[in-house]
Amino acid sequence: MLGIIRRRIGFGGSYASTLERCLHKMQPALSASRCYSSAAKEMTVREALNSALDEEMSADPKVFLMGEEVGEYQGAYKISKGLLEKYGPERVLDTPITEAGFAGIGVGAAYYGLKPVVEFMTFNFSMQAIDHIINSAAKSNYMSAGQISVPIVFRGPNGAAAGVGAQHSQCYAAWYASCPGLKVLTPYSSEDARGLLKAAIRDPDPVVFLENELLYGESFPVPAEVLDSSFCLPIGKAKIEREGKDVTITAFSRMVGFALQAAEILAKEGISAEVINLRSIRPLDRPTINASVRKTNRLVTVEEGFPQHGIGAEICTSVVTESFGYLDAPVERIAGADVPMPYAANLERMAVPQVEDIVRAAKRACYRSDRMAAAA
C-alpha cells in the first residue's frame, strides 16, 4: 500500500504528504536542510574567496595570484581586495590584457614548482588561453609520465551575468570537464567557495575553478569550522543540500539556489525533492548521484550552459548505464536555451533556466505514469 502512495504522491491529500507537512511546520529550520551546530556567521561568496586566497597565500609562499586588475584595481570584482597591499607586487601581479601570454607564463611557473592562481576576468576570455589550459597544463603530467606536474588554478566568473550579451555569458563547465587531466570545481555557497578554493590551491593538479558573478554578493551563513584556516572541502564529492525522496535534482553554481527554491515550491505540492549540489564537475560524484536516483527513482538535471553535450547529458548517461532499473521516469534536463545569449531583458530571462522550469520538470518526472494514463 505504501508503494502505491509513493507513486501517486503528487496528488496530495494522501497520508504520507500530510504527515510531511506537519513535520515541516514543526521544524522549519530542518526543512532548509542546513544543520549548523552553532550560531552561524554570515559571509558573502566574495569574502569567502578573498579569505581563502589570503589564507593560502599566507600558508604557502609559492602561491601567487596573476591576472587583469587583480592588484591595484583590487580585482575586477573585488575578489582580490587587499591582497596586493598585504603580499606585495611580487605575489599579486597585474597582467596586460593578454590571456594566451599570461596563462602560458602561469603554466610555465607551475612546471617549475610554483603554485599560480591565474584569474580570467570571465571564463569567456579563457578561450584565448585554452590551448595552455588543455595542452600545456592538463596533459603534461600524463605525457611526461609524472615528471611535469602542474599545480595551477585557473579561476574566474563563469556563465551568465546580467545583460552582458552573447560573448560574455557562456558557461564553460562542459568544455573543461570533458578533458582528462583537469579538475573542474563549481562552488555555490560561501562554504563551497572557501573550501573548494583552498582545496584547489592545495591540489597538485590543474584546477579550473568556475565561480559566478551573480553569486559574489550573496550572503550565506557559515559555521565556525568553515572559518578556520585549515578548512578544506574534498574534491570530487557532491553535497546533498536538501534531502528528499521523490525526485533528485542535480545542479551546480547559481542553479543550486534555483533548485532549492524549486524544492520549496515542490514541497508545498507534496513532492519531496532531493537537491544535490555537484560542487565538483570533474571528477563528477557519480556514486552520490546514482545512490540518490536509486532512492528517488527520478532525476532532473539543471545547468545554466548550453544543453547539447552538457553536464546534464553526462549525468544522464551515468544514471542510465549504472542505475537504469531504478528509473521510474525518463531523465529530465533543464539547461540554458540553445541560443547565443540575447541582451533584451525579457529574452535573456527566457534563455536562462528559471525556478518554474525546474518545478515543471520535476513534476513531469513525478507525474510521468499519470500523464500517460490521462492521455489514454
Place this chain on the structure above:
Amino acid sequence: MVLTRAAKASRSKLLRPLTTSLSSTSSSLRRPFSSTTDDQTVLSIETSIPFTGHKVDPPSRIVETTPKELMGFFCDMALMRRMEIAADSLYKAKLIRGFCHLYDGQEAVAVGMEAAITKKDAIITAYRDHCTFLARGGNLLEVFSELMGRTTGCSKGKGGSMHFYKKEQGFFGGHGIVGAQVPLGCGLAFAQKFNKEGTVTFASYGDGAANQGQLFEALNIAALWDLPAILVCENNHYGMGTAEWRAAKSPSYYKRGDYVPGLKVDGMDVLAVKQACKFAKEYALKNGPLILEMDTYRYHGHSMSDPGSTYRTRDEISGVRQERDPIERVRKLILSHELASEKELKDIEKNVRKEVDDAIAKAKESPMPDPSEMFTNIYVKGYGVEAFGPDKKEMRAVLP
C-alpha cells in the same frame, strides 16, 4: 621547379661560405693525444662571422675554448647526428610511429648552448627535441625507447617523439603546439626570478613560430617584469614547407623583439653559439629578456612525412652541408690545431655508431607499457576516482 628571384637571393645567403678562421693564439706544436682531457690549454678561436646586434653591443667574435671542450663538441654532435639518422631508418622501418622531427644540421645550437650554461638553467623547446634532450643529460636508450613507445622511454612510452622531458636536469620539454613553449619558457624564467635563483631559461622556437601572437604577449610581460628569459629563434629558414620570406614580413627575427634587444648568430658554428649563450645569460640576469637568432639549417624535411625537397632544391641542401656543416667545422678545427688525428676522429665516429646501434638493439628488446599504465599519471592525486576505457563496462580503473 623555378625559383623566384627572392628565393634565389635567400638561397645564396644560406650558402655563405665558412670563413674558416682557424687562427689561434696558442702555439701549433704537435700535441700528445691527451686532448680529450686537456682543459687547461686555452685556444682562442674566431667565429665564422661577427655577431650582429639589435639594440645591444654584440660580444667579441674571439671565443675561448679548450681541447677537451672541442673534442667534446665533436663527440656530442657526432652522436646526435648518428642518432637522428638512425631514427630516420627506424621510422622508415615503421618502428617509430606518428611524428618524428629530426634535428640533423642543427646540432651546434644544442651543443653550444649546453656549453654556456648549467643544469640549473632551464631549456624548453618545441617538438624537434631529441638532441636537446640528449644535451641536457638524456641517454640514447631513453630516446630510442620513447620513440618506439617502450616503457624504458623517458616518458615511459606515453609521450612520443615530441614529449621528451628531463626536469631534474632543467629540460622542460618537448611541446607539440607551435609557439606554446615560449610563454611556458617565460613562466619558467618567472619562477627562477621568484625563487631568486640567479638562473635563466632558454626558450627555443623556430622561424615558423616566430610570428605567433603568444610569443609577443609573453615577451611583453617578460620585458615588463624583467624576467631572465632568452628567446632563441632556431631559424632554419623554413616553417614546415614555407620559406621564411613567405611567412614573415620581417625575417630579421633578432630584431622582431623591437624594444627587446637581439643578437644574430651563426647557428652552424658551435663556438659562436656558445659565446652568444654565455653573453645572453649574463645579459638576461641583469637586464631582462634577450632574443638570439641562430642562423641554422635542417637537412631533413620538417618531419619524416616531408621529403624536404619540394620547397627547396637538393643543391641548396648539399651546398649547406658542404659549406657550413657544424661537425665538419669542428673537425677542421681539431685537425688544424692537431688535437687529434683523422683516424682518431673516424674512430670516434665508429664508436658513436656502435653506441647508437647498441642502444637501438636494447630499446627494441624493451617491453611496451603495461595496460595498467594507460590510467596512471592522469593526475598526481586521483582521489580514487574512476576512469574509463572506450567501453566503460569493460575497461575501468581507479585513479590513485
